[in-house]
Amino acid sequence: MPLTRPDLLWMYCTMLLIRRFEERATQFFLNGQIRGSFHPCIGQEATAVGACLALRRDDTMTCTYRGHGQSIAKGLDPQEAMAELLGRRTGCSKGKGGSMHYTDPAIGLLGENAIVGAGVPIACGAALTAQLDKTDRVSLTFFGDGAVNQGVFLETLNLAVIWKLPVIFFCENNLYSEMTPIRAMVGPERLTRRAEAFGMRSVLIPDAYDPIAVYETTLAAVERARGGGGPTFIEALTYRLVGHMIGDNEPYRTKEEVAEWRKRDSTVVFSQRLVAEFGFSPAEVAAVEAEVAAEIAEIARFAEQSPWPEPSEVGADVFA
Amino acid sequence: MTRELTYAQALREALTEEMTRDPNILLLGEDIGVYGGVFKVTEGLLAKFGPERVRETPISEAGFVGLGVGLALTGKRPVCELMFMDFAFVASDQIFNQAAKMRYMSGGRVKVPLLIRTQQGGGRGNGAQHSQSLETFFTHIPGLKVVLPATPYDAKGLLKSALREENPVIFIEHKLLYATKGPVPEEAYLIPLGKAEVKRGGQAVTHVSYSRTVMPALEAAEEAAGLGISVEVIDLRCTAPLDLDAILASVRKTGRLVIAHEAHRQLGVGAEIAALVQEHAFDYLDAPIVRVGALDIPIPASKPLEDVALPGKAQILAAVKQVVA
Numbered sequence: 001m002p003l004t005r006p007d008l009l010w011m012y013c014t015m016l017l018i019r020r021f022e023e024r025a026t027q028f029f030l031n032g033q034i035r036g037s038f039h040p041c042i043g044q045e046a047t048a049v050g051a052c053l054a055l056r057r058d059d060t061m062t063c064t065y066r067g068h069g070q071s072i073a074k075g076l077d078p079q080e081a082m083a084e085l086l087g088r089r090t091g092c093s094k095g096k097g098g099s100m101h102y103t104d105p106a107i108g109l110l111g112e113n114a115i116v117g118a119g120v121p122i123a124c125g126a127a128l129t130a131q132l133d134k135t136d137r138v139s140l141t142f143f144g145d146g147a148v149n150q151g152v153f154l155e156t157l158n159l160a161v162i163w164k165l166p167v168i169f170f171c172e173n174n175l176y177s178e179m180t181p182i183r184a185m186v187g188p189e190r191l192t193r194r195a196e197a198f199g200m201r202s203v204l205i206p207d208a209y210d211p212i213a214v215y216e217t218t219l220a221a222v223e224r225a226r227g228g229g230g231p232t233f234i235e236a237l238t239y240r241l242v243g244h245m246i247g248d249n250e251p252y253r254t255k256e257e258v259a260e261w262r263k264r265d266s267t268v269v270f271s272q273r274l275v276a277e278f279g280f281s282p283a284e285v286a287a288v289e290a291e292v293a294a295e296i297a298e299i300a301r302f303a304e305q306s307p308w309p310e311p312s313e314v315g316a317d318v319f320a
Numbered sequence: 321m322t323r324e325l326t327y328a329q330a331l332r333e334a335l336t337e338e339m340t341r342d343p344n345i346l347l348l349g350e351d352i353g354v355y356g357g358v359f360k361v362t363e364g365l366l367a368k369f370g371p372e373r374v375r376e377t378p379i380s381e382a383g384f385v386g387l388g389v390g391l392a393l394t395g396k397r398p399v400c401e402l403m404f405m406d407f408a409f410v411a412s413d414q415i416f417n418q419a420a421k422m423r424y425m426s427g428g429r430v431k432v433p434l435l436i437r438t439q440q441g442g443g444r445g446n447g448a449q450h451s452q453s454l455e456t457f458f459t460h461i462p463g464l465k466v467v468l469p470a471t472p473y474d475a476k477g478l479l480k481s482a483l484r485e486e487n488p489v490i491f492i493e494h495k496l497l498y499a500t501k502g503p504v505p506e507e508a509y510l511i512p513l514g515k516a517e518v519k520r521g522g523q524a525v526t527h528v529s530y531s532r533t534v535m536p537a538l539e540a541a542e543e544a545a546g547l548g549i550s551v552e553v554i555d556l557r558c559t560a561p562l563d564l565d566a567i568l569a570s571v572r573k574t575g576r577l578v579i580a581h582e583a584h585r586q587l588g589v590g591a592e593i594a595a596l597v598q599e600h601a602f603d604y605l606d607a608p609i610v611r612v613g614a615l616d617i618p619i620p621a622s623k624p625l626e627d628v629a630l631p632g633k634a635q636i637l638a639a640v641k642q643v644v645a
Contacts, residue, residue, distance in 0.1 A: 045615035060394060061388075087418020091427070092426075092427070092429075093425060093426050093428070093429065094427030094428070095428075096424055096425060096427045096469070097426060097427065101425040101426065103391070103422070103425065103426035103427075103429055103430060104429065105429055105430050108352055110393050110394075110430070110432075111392065111422060111425070111426070113418075114417075115413055115417050115418075117416055118386070118413055118414065118417065119456050120386070121382070121385075121388055121389070121390065121414065122387075122388050122389050122390040122393065122418065123389060124386070124387050124388020124391060125387035125388060125389055125391040125392070125393070125394070125396075125398070126393065126394045127388065127390070128387055128391055128396075129390070129391050129394040129395060129396050130394075132372060132396070139390075151382060152382040152383060152386055152413070152414070155383030155386075156382070156386065156387075158378060158380065159377070159380065159383050159384065159387060160380065177409075197526070206475040225496040248602075276456070276548040277543070281644075306603050316425075316428065316616075317423055317424050317427055317428035318423065318424050318431075318462055318463055319423070319463070319486075319487045320423060320428075320431040320464075320486035320487050
């Protein structure tokens with residue numbers, strides 16, 4: 001289905017929102033207002049919006065600790081998301097989860113995950129529920145290139161194939177398995193070959209800085225899964241423009257390499273394409289930027305002004 | 321009407337009744353379909369409920385327990401069978417880091433009604449990777465309930481409750497109990513999780529155990545009675561939640577406590593109970609608490625070695641004599 005003008009505008013608006021969200025969160029982190037680890041998805045916004053636009057609200061999804069953007073693109077309230085980073089009572093997990101555990105079953109978000117590869121079988125369990133209930137819901141699991149060396153990932157590829165589960169394995173290959181080049185950690189460079197070896201259909205997105213390419217490829221996989229055609233493995237070539245986490249001094253890559261990718265920054269390139277290719281006026285694009293700036297200010301204000309959890313709440317929510 | 325059923329039959333009856341009542345229950349595990357499970361607990365269930373709900377899996381514990389977490393998060397009640405408890409370590413990320421924590425990490429937004437059925441324990445010469453008793457690990461990690469039935473009656477009533485539980489449950493059977501027989505009423509009943517039972521009343525010594533160790537404890541109590549020592553045998557039935565009140569009530573009466581389990585002694589459930597009792601009932605104790613457990617070595621295969629590695633009636637009786645000496 002061709003993208004409508006509202007779709008294109010949503011893509012741009014959401015990519016920019018994610019970028020500014022992560023930038024604002026970085027400021028909070030550097031200011032000591034966010035504790036723990038924070039893994040920004042700056043540079044990988046196009047995969048989040050392209051893939052999530054291909055999903056319905058009732059489709060399920062798991063993602064990783066680099067999942068703020070994907071969670072927001074799936075529908076997580078960004079105010080609740082920021083409040084969670086700041087450990088506030090109004091956070092999506094009441095401050096109990098933090099940066100790496102966004103969860104919201106109302107939008108099908110079954111969790112970010114702090115264990116590499118662990119969300120993959122969980123998404124497939126949700127896909128099995130969809131299949132057992134004879135619905136056309138699908139499940140999508142985001143993971144990075146580093147996850148392809150985890151045993152549970154390989155086990156789950158097999159389970160999805162033998163049970164023909166309605167699931168999309170969405171691998172964001174950003175070239176680095178945390179702080180190590182993925183090329184040094186796998187045999188064949190193309191990760192799609194792993195899925196093929198298990199008998200799973202696989203497809204490469206050579207430029208996953210293009211949200212439209214991401215959307216079209218993901219949509220084809222989603223439609224195939226909805227129709228009972230089984231799982232697809234997608235390898236999306238992307239790049240993070242900042243370190244693995246805040247504090248990463250990036251000795252494993254050159255400044256020149258990062259600079260080259262910055263020239264392709266999808267938030268910038270896509271705003272130019274909206275005008276040059278899709279007939280939006282520069283004023284419409286500028287209006288989105290202003291809207292996002294205002295929204296981020298409100299998100300930050302909400303989070304900072306939100307109450308802390310009461311210490312007496314510490315023992316609640318262990319058991320249902 | 322009460323019949324005699326084996327422990328395995330009682331478990332199968334619980335699964336059958338609950339699967340009939342609740343279509344969201346499904347079983348996943350290795351060889352649980354046509355073969356009926358290595359201990360035959362699921363025999364006949366494939367024919368009765370079909371391959372969607374009695375789902376044979378590859379030998380892939382991390383994978384299918386992970387799918388179980390996803391099923392539970394989306395409204396199903398998966399029962400993942402680990403053929404031997406020892407294999408739980410293969411699936412441990414999904415149990416400890418995922419199932420046990422997801423509700424808390426989400427601030428209560430999700431629940432994980434995942435049931436893991438498995439069996440543990442030694443006594444058959446299965447060697448160190450098929451004979452462990454690992455309840456301590458699951459009891460230590462918050463967010464899990466841990467059930468260890470000792471009799472066919474308890475096995476059925478506790479499994480039925482576990483299949484209605486909204487939280488992850490580790491349901492631990494014992495490989496030497498499957499063929500044991502006991503009375504099980506035909507009428508429906510449930511046994512709540514976290515409630516201990518006094519399996520034999522007594523006045524002089526409190527003996528706390530669970531799972532198969534209840535059997536040698538009852539035999540030891542009978543012998544002790546012949547020596548004039550009255551032993552109260554408490555079966556915890558669950559190590560999480562722990563029925564501390566039942567233990568304390570008995571210790572306040574007897575003043576003496578022996579704790580026995582087939583798990584290793586070091587840092588075992590017995591160590592925790594001993595600590596809790598001295599915190600809550602120190603003034604009632606008339607003798608040091610004695611723990612009985614497996615030797616702190618890998619479980620050996622050869623019979624004369626395994627016989628001394630695992631605790632039995634003799635060790636329990638010696639402990640009882642020690643606390644009244």
